[in-house]
Amino acid sequence: MAKINIGSRDRIMKGNTELRPVSCSDDGYVFVRAGSVPELHEDLTHDQIKRLIDSSALRIDRDWYEEGNARARLIAGVDSLSDLPREEANELIRREYFVTEFLKREANDKNVKRTDASIWETILSIDASRLQRNARCDQALKRRKPPSARTFRRWLSAYEKDGFNVLALRNRYRNSGNPYSNMDPEVYRLLTSHAASYCDERRPTISHVFRSLKAEIAKLNLERSANGISQLTCPAKSTLSRKIKALNQFEVYASRHGISKARAKFAIVSTGLDVTRPLQHVQIDEWSIQLHTIAADLGLSDVMTAEDRRALKMERLKVCLVLDVATRCVLGFRISSRTDASNAIATLAMVVSDKNSIAKTAGCKSDWPMGGPPSLVSPDAGPAFIDEHFRGCIANLKAVYENAPASLSYLRGHVERVFGSIHTGLTPHFTGRSFTNVVDKGEYESENRASIFTKQLPRLFVRWIVDVYHHTPHEGLGQETPYLAWKRLTDLYGIAAPPNAHQRREIFGVELERNLHPRGVRVQGLYYQSEALQVWRRQVGDTTVTLRFDPLDIGYVSVWIGNSWLTVPSVRAVVRGVNLYTWLDAVTDLKRTHQENARHYEHIVHDAIRAIAQTADQAIRRTAVFATRPTVDELNHVESGLMLGFDFVDNDAPEEVPKATLLDGGIPVASAQSPSNGSDAPAAPVSRERRGHLED
Template identity: 35%
Template structure:
């Protein structure tokens, strides 16, 4: 029995438990129950062969140099089956007591067996029975070919076959003759000529990579030189072998040796078969990622300007070729991601491709005009890439580690390590490249007189849409030869229903693993990114403890609904205050802002005259106020600004909040302004800025320079009712040290 590549031999059984010993490691025993044997029997590598290690059967396999009767060459099968028929009938006669295993007994048995076989043959031909003839004469020749005449063996031959069959454990392999080990074949070529052919074949093993025809010319030259020597010695000249003989000699050499001699030792890796990574059964088990330069030149465009350019200016526009970083699921052949960029082998494009693998891409498909959804996503278990700089970068490795995915880098210059995605690129090139103007070619010979840059007529945005359409609506919906004519989208649904898909990482894990870091400023309203504000309870506590600071913010370009802020070494999720940003990508946000900016700018031009009139009226009102009060200075001094800041930092408590009922005079005093901006005084919560004698309020007189200085008398204190204000003892105290609390409204 062979289980998972390990060969066992049976030792004993007790009920439903069976003990086996490892054949290559004697002494190591393992027990298998019926349930496990049934499970292992369903595997493709399970082998069970009764009495395989019996001494007789091992002797038969050694004699035949084969492990199984099914490996017997087809040309030898009729003879082995004929011997098996004769030996079986002879042993049946011996067991029945009608013959003995001697020369005389074998001779008698041969006559009996020959008569039986001839009667059976005639019966098959329709001549031995009493009924009507079953075959016509026209078919007699073909019938005799199917039932050849009986050939009798000699008594020595029958006894020799019988002994070999019995000693071989009654295995038909023991009846194979020894002609397969015979070396008595005749040489077709003279030994000297064979050496010349071998020398010409060795000339094929060169880094210059000569052709077989060139090696044949070298062989003819060598034969001609050898014939000159043979003529001097009186020998018959050699006839030059044909190209077929030389080709056979080259083909008989090891393929790896030929390839290493012609292409270098490192290229031998490409000849190895793919023995690992292709036994996949579920989605995401193996995901191949690679980059491909799109074989089409696109025209660069500038939004908002392209439509106004004439034909000459459009021809002078720049050309660009896109790089498609693509991820392909091996089990279903679904394209999980295609990140398009103007530059290749970059870490940004590789990480962007990995982010698309774990995201829903239906919005991108709808933008391109696709009818089929592109919602296929998964968390890959194994990621197979090439040796590009983007895939070797720390950013890509960290992103894969954040998703708990393993990365495998096949040897360099070995596309067989990721054959599925390489074949997909070829398919995409055939389906797309031949239909678009401006396509490129692999070499100048294939290109011919085709001018790719001159014939480029596809805008970059249009090319991106065409590539997405080719994947979502064309490739996913076509029968795939590797899936036995099943479409990739049907295979994805089938595997999803059978094995399921691993749970999605969620927006937080995806953002922390694949996001982009930015430095943003925190404040009392939260942290800002673009024109959006994000906040959380952890950010409130951080602001109350540290105040405003620069913080690291990680943003997911696929979802601006939340960001992650690094606080004390941990990523804290902050939610956008605009609920409409949930699930909105950065590209959608930028496009919407550009559209709004264009529309608002057009409306602003219409209302520009209204704004100018408002500014003019404001200037007139200011000038009228200055003339009314006779003021000439509107700029406050530094000392006044210091007092204003101190006053704004204190808390003013009106009389009706002091615990006593205010009088009419106190109410009027609080309602009366104690200063005006035109004199440098500012109304700030009950603090007197100017003197009553110099105040212009009431009599309209006074000068601009009559401003209370640092030595002015303090304002009268309110009556003391035994209660102190917050942060003081009843007088104007120090600045309040209360924590700033975030409010839900915009006026916080």
């Protein structure tokens, strides 16, 4: 068997697993799985490699990781010429012919220069010779105008710069245009409702539905004309057709032909990814939310002004979502204006966290039991998912990281389909009544309607995922619901034990640096102390320590001691199980309502925390769904002025200033005239708007 040469810049794909060559001999190769922690090695003989290639189980892409080829793929947005439509691929081949012929002539003819005149003369000669090759006198030729010297110079530069790869010649026209809908919200509402009317046992045709849509818009235009309002434009029939095709096709067929016929038509005929048990393979991805479109679908046009709609159209929110492939259950999601690794890490933390409290807070009728440590995590190639910290969290969960290439969308098609279901299925199950009630009640008086709607959105998403999506028959599960699939498969296979709260903090917590002193360490105005921490202090002295802080439970911190994490509790049991945002609101509220007294007894603080935590319309925003994961700089900034003029003491403490013993002092406080005693950061006033940034 002849030896197969594999270069260090080749990409080797064995199924869905990427291999990297480690060593080579006359017998074969030793490979390591890319991204595996710990490294997993595999040996293949040359004969085995040949058989795997012949059976299409192994694929080798030559020079895949060469810089020029990588740059060309980045520009083209595809991996190979075969990924393009035939017409566009032919155009790239035509461009490459001009470029390569010019390079040949330049190498063999000194008269061929890169001046405009010489380039144009050479292009005409190349074009003429191309038409003469293999031409017959009885054939009609389709001739295209040759490129100008300026255009050709751009082709030539890109081709040489990107490793002589034909993909470098692709233009960027595909990125042109407005990706967001410019349709009038009222027209969009009518389009959506008429598309839904197609799902009827009377089986109306698209033409019939379109005539009904035109008639209703014409009727509205008469009323608008009488009131001096601009006319609505009826969308094209093709637009209605696309809207209908975007609906869940199983539900459409079942509505028109009956559930039994739909089940027979949409029976599973392929296995897809080889996944059999829960959490064996999870996918994570991001999706842009078009707030103005969702608001229009909910029928909120009557309570929103044109300024409100413009504000929604300008606001950009992302939903980051994790899906279990075997059961199609949503394991966690977050809505955020950020699209960074921090948000991806927080979403991943939801996968191994209990989410029943979130469902209860959102008013769900069902529970949300799905979660646990995954075996394989497949994100796309976005910057948030290739971040080292994100990959480190996956490794700490003892999971395998498998990055899905941009062109292989089927490796993450399940989660992308969920995004499509959200877009088409969210709004039919809800109305704008709850939003309208909030406006009518006069709540949030200082905020515009667009801001109110944004704050209601997390509750809407949780309700739809937990109560609707998880309990709707799924095409990919043979019409079993994701909820029942989770119950059935977890009963059959079980799941691995999830990390506890302390382990989650060690894996996902925000890493901070704090001073270690007799009172322990101080974070967000709270002291954390333990005997083990002081034993370490007696060994190393007053020094700086690294700790990890969980914004969703500020009752403990994890401090790095020697070569392991030490769990250290807060000296105040009242904050255990309390999230950072509730704590910040409680401190701010007590400062505002008790300005005459800077010392507050612990039971007063406890009552404030409990009252704020039970505020329904704010509680969902403090959960992992919507609360922005704060950065190190934001935590330090808030902490610098959080406790100015504020302290709380034990219920039985005397009125005089408490003694500065190890635990008696409560939370030491800086007065307005002097710096805080033992503070880790310089005191500075922090505005409520700046502190509120952690929430919003």
